Amino acid sequence: MKPLLPSTRREFLRLGAKGVGLLAFSRFAPQFLVQSTLAAPRPEKDRRILVLVQLAGGNDGLNTVVPFDDPAYHSLRPTLALKEKDVLRLDDHLGLHPSLAAFHAMMQEGRLGIVQNVGYPNPNRSHFRSTEIWETASASDESLSSGWIGRYLDNACAGPDLAAGARSQDPEAIHINAEVPQSFGGALPHNTYGLTLGARAGRAGRDEVALLERIASRPSATLAAHASHESESANHAFLRATLMDSLVAERNIQRIIDQNRPEAAYPGGNFAQSLRNIAGLIAAGLSTRVYFVSLGGFDTHANQLNNHANLLRQLSEGLAAFQKDLTARGLDEQVLTMTFSEFGRRPNENESAGTDHGTAAPLFVMGKRIHGALHGTAPGLQLERNADIAFSTDFRSVYATVLDRWLETPADEILGARHERLGFLG
Amino acid sequence: MSLPLLDPREAWKPLPASAWNADLARHLLRRAGWAARPEDVARAVQQGLPATLARLFPATPPPLDRPVFLARAEERIIELQGSRRSATTPEDRQAIDREMRELNRLAAAEFAFRWLQTAADPARSAYEKWVFFLSDVYVVAIDKVYRAENIYRHFDTLRVHGAGPAPALAKAVSRSPAMIDYLDLNRSSRRAPNENFARELFELFVLGEGNYTEDDIKQAARAFTGYRHNPRDGFRLVERETDRGEKIIFGRRGPFTGDQVIDLAFEQPAAATFLPREMARFYLTDSPPPADYFAPLGEAWRVSGYNLRELCLRFFGSLAFYHPAWRASFIKSPVHYYLGLVQDLGLDVIPLERSTLQPLRQMGQQMFQPPNVRGWVGGRLWINSSTLAARRQLAQTLCSPFDEQRLNADEKLDLEAARDAGRRRFTVDEERITAFTALGPQGIADRLCDFFLPGRVDDGYRAALVDYLSSARDAAAFEDRARRATIAVLQSPEYQLC
Numbered sequence: 001m002k003p004l005l006p007s008t009r010r011e012f013l014r015l016g017a018k019g020v021g022l023l024a025f026s027r028f029a030p031q032f033l034v035q036s037t038l039a040a041p042r043p044e045k046d047r048r049i050l051v052l053v054q055l056a057g058g059n060d061g062l063n064t065v066v067p068f069d070d071p072a073y074h075s076l077r078p079t080l081a082l083k084e085k086d087v088l089r090l091d092d093h094l095g096l097h098p099s100l101a102a103f104h105a106m107m108q109e110g111r112l113g114i115v116q117n118v119g120y121p122n123p124n125r126s127h128f129r130s131t132e133i134w135e136t137a138s139a140s141d142e143s144l145s146s147g148w149i150g151r152y153l154d155n156a157c158a159g160p161d162l163a164a165g166a167r168s169q170d171p172e173a174i175h176i177n178a179e180v181p182q183s184f185g186g187a188l189p190h191n192t193y194g195l196t197l198g199a200r201a202g203r204a205g206r207d208e209v210a211l212l213e214r215i216a217s218r219p220s221a222t223l224a225a226h227a228s229h230e231s232e233s234a235n236h237a238f239l240r241a242t243l244m245d246s247l248v249a250e251r252n253i254q255r256i257i258d259q260n261r262p263e264a265a266y267p268g269g270n271f272a273q274s275l276r277n278i279a280g281l282i283a284a285g286l287s288t289r290v291y292f293v294s295l296g297g298f299d300t301h302a303n304q305l306n307n308h309a310n311l312l313r314q315l316s317e318g319l320a321a322f323q324k325d326l327t328a329r330g331l332d333e334q335v336l337t338m339t340f341s342e343f344g345r346r347p348n349e350n351e352s353a354g355t356d357h358g359t360a361a362p363l364f365v366m367g368k369r370i371h372g373a374l375h376g377t378a379p380g381l382q383l384e385r386n387a388d389i390a391f392s393t394d395f396r397s398v399y400a401t402v403l404d405r406w407l408e409t410p411a412d413e414i415l416g417a418r419h420e421r422l423g424f425l426g
Numbered sequence: 427m428s429l430p431l432l433d434p435r436e437a438w439k440p441l442p443a444s445a446w447n448a449d450l451a452r453h454l455l456r457r458a459g460w461a462a463r464p465e466d467v468a469r470a471v472q473q474g475l476p477a478t479l480a481r482l483f484p485a486t487p488p489p490l491d492r493p494v495f496l497a498r499a500e501e502r503i504i505e506l507q508g509s510r511r512s513a514t515t516p517e518d519r520q521a522i523d524r525e526m527r528e529l530n531r532l533a534a535a536e537f538a539f540r541w542l543q544t545a546a547d548p549a550r551s552a553y554e555k556w557v558f559f560l561s562d563v564y565v566v567a568i569d570k571v572y573r574a575e576n577i578y579r580h581f582d583t584l585r586v587h588g589a590g591p592a593p594a595l596a597k598a599v600s601r602s603p604a605m606i607d608y609l610d611l612n613r614s615s616r617r618a619p620n621e622n623f624a625r626e627l628f629e630l631f632v633l634g635e636g637n638y639t640e641d642d643i644k645q646a647a648r649a650f651t652g653y654r655h656n657p658r659d660g661f662r663l664v665e666r667e668t669d670r671g672e673k674i675i676f677g678r679r680g681p682f683t684g685d686q687v688i689d690l691a692f693e694q695p696a697a698a699t700f701l702p703r704e705m706a707r708f709y710l711t712d713s714p715p716p717a718d719y720f721a722p723l724g725e726a727w728r729v730s731g732y733n734l735r736e737l738c739l740r741f742f743g744s745l746a747f748y749h750p751a752w753r754a755s756f757i758k759s760p761v762h763y764y765l766g767l768v769q770d771l772g773l774d775v776i777p778l779e780r781s782t783l784q785p786l787r788q789m790g791q792q793m794f795q796p797p798n799v800r801g802w803v804g805g806r807l808w809i810n811s812s813t814l815a816a817r818r819q820l821a822q823t824l825c826s827p828f829d830e831q832r833l834n835a836d837e838k839l840d841l842e843a844a845r846d847a848g849r850r851r852f853t854v855d856e857e858r859i860t861a862f863t864a865l866g867p868q869g870i871a872d873r874l875c876d877f878f879l880p881g882r883v884d885d886g887y888r889a890a891l892v893d894y895l896s897s898a899r900d901a902a903a904f905e906d907r908a909r910r911a912t913i914a915v916l917q918s919p920e921y922q923l924c
Contacts, residue, residue, distance in 0.1 A: 128569045143798040180812045194812035208910040211894050215918045218886035233755035239919035246811035351517045
């Protein structure tokens, strides 16, 4: 069966003459129709995009940005400490893990910054809870049901964009893993999209997808005429619109990924391939503002050295290829990438040549507009036995900076409090 | 487009026997349970509404026996806790912690399968859904409760007390180990009362916001001190941690105990309408009318001694429950969508995490893990492209031959055990599709629409199906299309509603 839903506005306008009848969808009109009947989207150049990279499991900050000349570091980690000769020097005290050569080069070029020792007061050491704190941008003793990106989308939805018809059928945010990240949850429903799942469903049953499209897009005039007391409910209209949006997005995204021609060589592995897909989607001009990708395995309780080295290599080589690709395609002005992890790890190593759950850790920000290499202060390591480091930069300051200086949105409103802005975006 | 609601004085009167018909029976079965199988609809119509409700909500609810593995895991965990205390090296402790984590994870999964399988039994659906509703009021979450055994016991408490007086349920919940850990009663003592439980008792369990003062919470917290539990004795009150002093709560003065505070809360007028309105939010509509609307129902409930079974019989038997505005308009939760599929397709729950619990998580509902103490938000927030994709994937999986090649050895054993227990219909098999094709295109379309979809779908919907089915080239293609048409119907927006 040939797909029924138009996947572009031009296609819709062509089909429109045949009276697909979709416009009867009251207040839940699918986005691509809303757009087609209103003004054109804003020009490409205005579009600033945020790519969030989750290092799931809790990245070991001290072996990422290494205080190589601190004797305390070496005594805390008899087997895990990295030696001065191996690290990639940033200054006389700090160096990057040897797997981060690609990051080191980007720092020389001024495309990568480090925010040091990021955390929050009263740290929680549960993966689940601490991830929730980071994703909802809550304090450690409060529970929020919406995520910081979700609240950003709520805000963007209520703003002048909608009135100007600037929204389109494209997802507002895309995540590259099966579950919707908690960050994306808003007070309003949002058009978010999960890449792996969608791509798979699209391949598996094109035939029933076409039938589903036909069911979802049948003229609702018939429905209205037929309905006696069972009139189409608002939830019904909402479901139809959401399904149509996601079918259209699914097909568009699949096509974009199939046709994606990167202009940089990506390393192998799922993480780098996900970044390659994201670059393709950005290059295709989707109006999506936020992408979320996760690299797992950072919960290095045992035999950390090799595992951590591999993870950091995947991270830095993947992101370096991504940045190179964006630059070659002239998109690097538009994209800011930042990493986060639910916590750092314990400064002292454990008995299994690994590290246990800790507190604060550095995070990376990457993009053409990055100013300055090192931000914040390095953690102090004069600690009691088995104690954790104390954070010096609140993660919500990083968010506030990104929301305010990059996404140009009222950060304090979204975060529910005023947080200090950092200097990494000039 | 929204229809005017009934006058509240009329709304909660019983539906007249003359009005009872198959359409209303389907509405009842889909909302009080998960699906409306034709045989259950016929039985409900024939029995009449009061007898049907008396059957759906039994006075003595059947138990859900402690799952075998969970019981064994609990014994082993108690053993491990003993050896953890005497462990000398951090490595030993880590190994013990790892084993305990794994045991809890497996035991929680086993209980989830057991509960889903029980709830999928049409004879038990309505009451188990009611238990699930109560667990969405008296919320606990496994990441904080940690012990699968205590989650099982919490559900058991809700099941045992769910057909009796509400104050007795609230008192039992205050002694539930899961609740004691979840809302920090275990840390609340005479010297340092913790307000978490007292606050949620008033705000989320019994009265609702605006019906108590901060002082009431502070005083009530003092009454809930010394509540402790351990695996051997279960609940116990530790006298030296308990505040026996005088408190002033809701303007009353006395050396109240926790149980007395619960009685005081149920004496507040707001108690009569709070739970009925929560029921409306769970069973009927995303935006229930204000509390006043439920006053006549609440008053009858109060007079019954806050009997929960009475409340169910009145609520599901009322004119309001069958009002057209509240039909075929409510978005199914992921658990509802999943169990609806299981019942509509006549399947058994697949006892594998990847086939059952993982799809639920991807659809946005992780078992025993509501997002916070308010429970699931639900409604339109269940739906976005990702969760719809997960729903579509699930419908497709359950309607396709079960691929056992990819399973690991443990999973194969779990399947074997389920088969030995007589549960073997994991997905829709070839024979049933072949039998289905005998109906022909129009017959298949009618059956899919009439059996699976709430309300009456329009001709355009049916026509799309008939067109698709009748354009098959040959018998094999027709069979393939019968399967795909079934999948598309189960993926369609209409099937997401009830």
